[in-house]
Amino acid sequence: MMTINAIKKGIVIDHITAGRGIRIFKYLGLDKAKFTVAFIMNVPSVKMGTKDILKIENVIDIDYTVLGFIDPNITITVIDEEKVIKKIKLSLPDRVEGVISCSNPRCITSIEQEVVQRFYLSDRKRATYRCEYCDEIYSPKAQEPV
Amino acid sequence: MLKGRHLIDPMDLSIEEIDEVLELAQRIIREPERFSSACRGRILATLFYEPSTRTRLSFETAMLRLGGEVIGFSEASSSSASKGESVADTIRTVECYADIAAMRHPKEGSARVAAANSRTMPVINAGDGGHHHPTQTLTDLLTIRELKGTLEDLTVGLCGDLKFGRTVHSLIKTLARFRGNSFTLISPPELKVPDYIRDEVLARGGIPFVEYERLENAIASLDILYMTRVQRERFFNEDDYLRLKNSYILDAEKLKKAKSDMIVLHPLPRVNEIAVEVDSDPRAAYFRQAKYGMYVRMALIMKLLGVEA
Incomplete structure (x- = not known):
């Protein structure tokens, strides 16, 4: 079992579905970080089988809506002086704005430049999002979310 | 209260609001002459980015039968869309001239964009691609x-x-x-x-x-x-x-x-x-x-403008 030191002040993003950690790592821009970041993949988990974990030795601004959209299973723990000061359980947001784009070529967002891409959660059970303009179901593209 | 609202999706209307529009339409069918001046001094803009026979003529006739006036275009090539103007900008401009607008556009969701950019003018979706046609x-x-x-x-x-x-x-x-x-x-x-x-x-x-x-x-x-x-x-x-x-x-x-x-x-x-x-x-x-379509559009225009007869 690999050991990673506990952090003094920062954020732990836990219970990431195995394989999605890299998307969160990229979304948070951690490849350019000047502070210590541990990205641990395929950690054994009783509940999830395997999971990914990110440990960030710094307090950074996080958009929980976007993170919840990428992976609603995530738990975020905020640590200060080696103590847990806040624990946040994420869930699927009702709306997502400016994060993903509609793939329907007949959608107005394909031609109207100033329109902000907006999606709403149409089925929580199936985690289905639809475009607020044309109601097309969101189909993830490899490069999204940015 | 329908005054000042947009109509983009049929589901925007509650059952009670649907009843309200249909009841007025039925009153217009019974006594059309009573409503012949209901929209005097009001202007409807028909913004049709693609051809249509029934819907555009029905909207225009509805407004004329209410005593109002009509402006607009019947294809994208005769509007500034041919110069690349966005729907948002067209609506912001038309709002300076008209009291209410009916828009048909080939792109799905276009009516929602139009509504979002109109501050005071009610926008009626007259068909946005294969999406809604309330x-x-x-x-x-x-x-x-x-x-x-x-x-x-x-x-x-x-x-x-x-x-x-x-x-x-x-x-x-x-x-x-x-x-x-x-x-x-x-x-x-x-x-x-x-x-x-x-x-x-x-x-x-x-x-x-x-x-x-x-x-x-x-x-x-x-x-x-x-x-x-x-x-x-x-x-x-x-x-x-x-x-x-x-x-x-x-x-x-x-x-x-x-x-x-x-x-x-x-x-x-x-x-x-x-x-x-x-x-x-x-x-x-x-x-x-097709004829009832004209009456229901008369009722809808009156309701969204908040005019009585």
Whole structure:
């Protein structure tokens, strides 16, 4: 079992579905970080089988809506002086704005430049999002979310 | 309160608001002269980025019959869209001139963009691609209410292309909100209603429905038959098309099996899915339906402008 030191002040993003950690790592821009970041993949988990974990030795601004959209299973723990000061359980947001784009070529967002891409959660059970303009179901593209 | 609102999706209206619009439309049908000056001094902008016969003429006639004026364009090439102007900018400009706008645009969701950029002018979606066409749904509802006297406890048959027909989806979703209705869905396997209508609207709402492949097997029980066109190119194979094509053509022979008070509706234009011989049958209501479309648009314009007669 690999050991990673506990952090003094920062954020732990836990219970990431195995394989999605890299998307969160990229979304948070951690490849350019000047502070210590541990990205641990395929950690054994009783509940999830395997999971990914990110440990960030710094307090950074996080958009929980976007993170919840990428992976609603995530738990975020905020640590200060080696103590847990806040624990946040994420869930699927009702709306997502400016994060993903509609793939329907007949959608107005394909031609109207100033329109902000907006999606709403149409089925929580199936985690289905639809475009607020044309109601097309969101189909993830490899490069999204940015 | 409908004054100042936009109408983008038929689901934007509550049952009570639908009743309010239909009631006013029925009052206009009874006493049209009482409403002939209701919109005097008001201007409707018809912004049609693609051709339309019924919808545009119906909107324009509706405003003229209310004593108002009409401005607008009937194709994108005669507007600044041909120079690359966005829908948002067009609406911001038109709002300076008109009191209310009806817009048809080939892109889905365009009406929502228009509404979001209009601060005071109500925007009516007159069709946004294959997406919504709320005034067609209101037209269908007014026709049913006028000719059947109710929007409840009806057996509603929908025949033809139930997969791509936006008017069909809107009508099912709206009539499913009224008590006691059941649906008979008649289509080839390739053109059945989308899963979300079957699962999220009908099954989840506990609304009774049956599916048929042939019209002649289903027609006897219907109070309303809503016909749509089945296009050859929608079929996956030629054999199925040849086997089934006549099942979706309503003729006098099939009509013999129908109830004497059933009504036949069609959003028009009709191509060959209703034989011309059916036009003289008293149950054929599709041309009256076009007229009701004008009345319901008159009522809607009045409601959104908040004018009384």
